[in-house]
Amino acid sequence: xxxxxxxxxxxxxxxxxxxxxxxxxxxxxxxxxxxxxxxxxxxxxxxxxxxxxxxxxxxxxxxxxxxxxxxxxxxxxxxxxxxxxxxxxxxxxxxxxxxxxxxxxxxxxxxxxxxxxxxxxxxxxxxxxxxxxxxxxxxxxxxxxxxxxxxxxxxxxxxxxxxxxxxxxxxxxxxxxxxxxxxxxxxxxxxx
Amino acid sequence: xxxxxxxxxxxxxxxxxxxxxxxxxxxxxxxxxxxxxxxxxxxxxxxxxxxxxxxxxxxxxxxxxxxxxxxxxxxxxxxxxxxxxxxxxxxxxxxxxxxxxxxxxxxxxxxxxxxxxxxxxxxxxxxxxxxxxxxxxxxxxxxxxxxxxxxxxxxxxxxxxxxxxxxxxxxxxxxxxxxxxxxxxxxxxxxxxxxxxxxxxxxxxxxxxxxxxxxxxxxxxxxxxxx
Numbered sequence: 001x002x003x004x005x006x007x008x009x010x011x012x013x014x015x016x017x018x019x020x021x022x023x024x025x026x027x028x029x030x031x032x033x034x035x036x037x038x039x040x041x042x043x044x045x046x047x048x049x050x051x052x053x054x055x056x057x058x059x060x061x062x063x064x065x066x067x068x069x070x071x072x073x074x075x076x077x078x079x080x081x082x083x084x085x086x087x088x089x090x091x092x093x094x095x096x097x098x099x100x101x102x103x104x105x106x107x108x109x110x111x112x113x114x115x116x117x118x119x120x121x122x123x124x125x126x127x128x129x130x131x132x133x134x135x136x137x138x139x140x141x142x143x144x145x146x147x148x149x150x151x152x153x154x155x156x157x158x159x160x161x162x163x164x165x166x167x168x169x170x171x172x173x174x175x176x177x178x179x180x181x182x183x184x185x186x187x188x189x190x191x192x
Numbered sequence: 193x194x195x196x197x198x199x200x201x202x203x204x205x206x207x208x209x210x211x212x213x214x215x216x217x218x219x220x221x222x223x224x225x226x227x228x229x230x231x232x233x234x235x236x237x238x239x240x241x242x243x244x245x246x247x248x249x250x251x252x253x254x255x256x257x258x259x260x261x262x263x264x265x266x267x268x269x270x271x272x273x274x275x276x277x278x279x280x281x282x283x284x285x286x287x288x289x290x291x292x293x294x295x296x297x298x299x300x301x302x303x304x305x306x307x308x309x310x311x312x313x314x315x316x317x318x319x320x321x322x323x324x325x326x327x328x329x330x331x332x333x334x335x336x337x338x339x340x341x342x343x344x345x346x347x348x349x350x351x352x353x354x355x356x357x358x359x360x361x362x363x364x365x366x367x368x369x370x371x372x373x374x375x376x377x378x379x380x381x382x383x384x385x386x387x388x389x390x391x392x393x394x395x396x397x398x399x400x401x402x403x404x405x406x407x408x409x410x411x412x413x414x415x416x417x418x419x
Binding site: 023024025026027054117119156161162163164165 | 233234235270272273343344345346348349
């Protein structure tokens with residue numbers, strides 16, 4: 001019995017020690033957002049639904065993100081730590097991308113990897129400093145942004161032997177810009 | 193976490209309690225397991241587990257009595273990020289503990305998951321051959337599960353998660369009637385560190401509900417180590 005209690009306690013000690021981590025994403029109340037970001041969010045159209053607020057910490061870097069649905073599309077609006085807009089991402093599907101751009105992207109995957117599978121496709125609108133925040137957001141939401149988007153694509157790709165999940169950026173014309181390898185987020189909480 | 197989800201978690205945790213005191217064909221059991229997972233390569237991983245099961249409540253009385261000890265191995269081949277097939281082998285020691293037959297169990301499994309925002313849905317199909325001393329049972333089972341982190345969309349170290357599952361089972365053997373079982377499981381887990389997860393949960397089982405229903409409530413505890 002004593003042993004069991006000891007093991008139980010030991011587990012919790014570990015739990016306490018592991019609180020120091022450098023990568024974290026958490027839901028927070030809007031109140032904890034930077035002031036400038038709050039102002040932008042306040043100006044969002046009234047029929048934005050399911051607003052959720054997140055704070056992301058990655059080492060020293062912090063950013064804030066609000067996710068919502070507007071006119072049946074899913075948006076994610078990202079702010080820097082001082083509340084400046086960084087970008088807006090809109091969830092889309094590969095088949096909705098302009099035909100010539102789509103072909104270019106598909107060709108890139110076909111020629112670079114032995115196998116690929118698309119997981120998530122987003123249009124990415126980088127903030128244009130010439131516009132004020134409200135105009136920029138309204139333009140994107142109402143689909144009349146002056147600047148065409150980049151494409152952020154998460155895909156599982158297979159090179160010779162290795163398989164990993166990567167996030168790719170393609171420019172407006174479907175040209176490859178860069179990629180980074182994503183941590184396979186701890187997806188294994190269900191056994192087997 | 194939304195209110196609906198919170199409610200789901202709370203309800204699931206107490207789902208079994210109503211029926212606890214009203215059934216005579218009722219047993220309460222506990223199951224404790226320790227598992228080790230290892231990635232051999234990016235698409236092949238293995239799992240080893242030891243699991244013990246013990247009675248906590250039977251014949252209308254609380255008592256502690258060991259029932260069995262399982263040694264389990266699973267090999268999983270990831271077909272891609274959300275499809276996998278596994279083969280498993282398990283040996284159950286029961287004869288020297290409560291006198292019932294020991295068992296060798298072979299498992300074939302297919303698993304499919306789909307992620308929608310923060311919730312992951314899982315469909316699992318299993319075929320098992322349970323080889324007992326004088327009987328072999330063929331069992332097919334299907335499980336639907338969903339899990340999500342309790343904070344945010346991503347499970348970070350130190351955060352908790354919820355796993356809920358429903359499973360239907362059909363057992364066939366030569367000399368006995370087919371048997372249908374149903375299990376409902378709810379787990380709360382903690383990703384304690386990069387390598388360790390702790391899970392606590394309950395499972396409610398309706399066993400042989402087409403013949404003579406037995407109801408069982410399990411209290412589950414497990415530690416999962418990833419190396």
